[in-house]
Amino acid sequence: MPTTKRLSIGCASLILGIVVAGGAYAGPLDTPGATKALTCSACHGFGGNSPSDTMPILAGMSPAFFKKAIQDYAAGKRPSPEMELYSKMVLEFGLDDVAAYFASQKRQPTPIRVDAAAVARGKAASVQCVICHGPEGKGDPTRFIAIPDLTGQPPGYLKNQMLLFKGERRSPGDETLKALKALMREIPEETFSDLAAYYSSLR
Numbered sequence: 309m310p311t312t313k314r315l316s317i318g319c320a321s322l323i324l325g326i327v328v329a330g331g332a333y334a335g336p337l338d339t340p341g342a343t344k345a346l347t348c349s350a351c352h353g354f355g356g357n358s359p360s361d362t363m364p365i366l367a368g369m370s371p372a373f374f375k376k377a378i379q380d381y382a383a384g385k386r387p388s389p390e391m392e393l394y395s396k397m398v399l400e401f402g403l404d405d406v407a408a409y410f411a412s413q414k415r416q417p418t419p420i421r422v423d424a425a426a427v428a429r430g431k432a433a434s435v436q437c438v439i440c441h442g443p444e445g446k447g448d449p450t451r452f453i454a455i456p457d458l459t460g461q462p463p464g465y466l467k468n469q470m471l472l473f474k475g476e477r478r479s480p481g482d483e484t485l486k487a488l489k490a491l492m493r494e495i496p497e498e499t500f501s502d503l504a505a506y507y508s509s510l511r
């Protein structure tokens with residue numbers, strides 16, 4: 309009995325030694341996706357909390373929407389000169405790991421400030437969006453086509469994506485996004501600014 313006990317203690321410390329030597333538990337970057345995600349921080353901010361007005365925040369993004377976006381970029385369905393290469397890199401790294409890493413990061417809302425009057429106008433215009441993005445703008449990752457959370461995203465990014473939808477430049481020809489694009493075509497550009505201000509201000 310004492311021999312077995314000593315043996316198992318010996319085994320445990322051996323395993324621990326290997327784990328530490330391998331650096332598997334080396335601190336905050338210890339999740340499988342974290343080291344792989346470092347290349348993304350140049351544009352999307354550390355931990356996916358983009359400080360810029362044009363780069364989307366990835367922190368706290370639902371894995372379902374994240375994965376769809378990466379797959380669409382990699383397949384050339386959602387054209388982006390920046391993301392085509394990086395999306396293929398994510399597929400090589402392991403889509404599930406990278407998606408899980410960003411989903412686990414706490415979203416810090418954009419630091420970009422917006423005008424209160426624009427937020428109020430945007431809130432009024434957002435009644436058209438509620439059916440899909442929900443009354444609080446949080447989206448719904450469980451839908452057949454995952455609906456993104458718009459809250460706290462940079463206003464410049466949100467407005468630009470609406471313009472891309474309207475001009476049939478985001479996912480051109482995608483039948484599944486027909487209703488969304490038809491709606492965007494009816495909305496004037498200045499209302500996009502208001503909607504972007506409103507959604508970026510939500511927490």
Ligand code: HEC
Pocket residue numbers: 344345347348349350351352363364366374377378386387388390391394395397398406456
């Ligand atoms: C050179 C800058 C750059 C780098 C590096 C970069 N991205 Fe991006 N990313 C962008 C831009 C610009 C967009 C918006 C493109 C568009 O208009 O669709 C974007 C969009 C995305 C989106 C879609 C977000 C949304 O709300 O629809 C995801 C997901 C994403 N990037 C993940 C990544 C990951 C993961 C990495 C690292 C492997 C990465 N990106 C590296 C510039 C970059």
Ligand code: HEC
Pocket residue numbers: 364376433434436437438439440441453454455456458465466467469470479485487488491495503
């Ligand atoms: C019929 C459902 C539907 C309606 C209505 C709708 N959306 Fe969306 N929206 C979506 C879906 C689905 C996506 C994700 C598209 C994809 O997979 O690329 C999306 C994406 C977006 C994006 C890009 C977000 C990102 O992170 O890439 C913005 C911005 C947006 N919607 C704003 C709006 C606004 C503002 C309204 C109201 C004027 C609206 N949407 C109405 C379904 C809808």
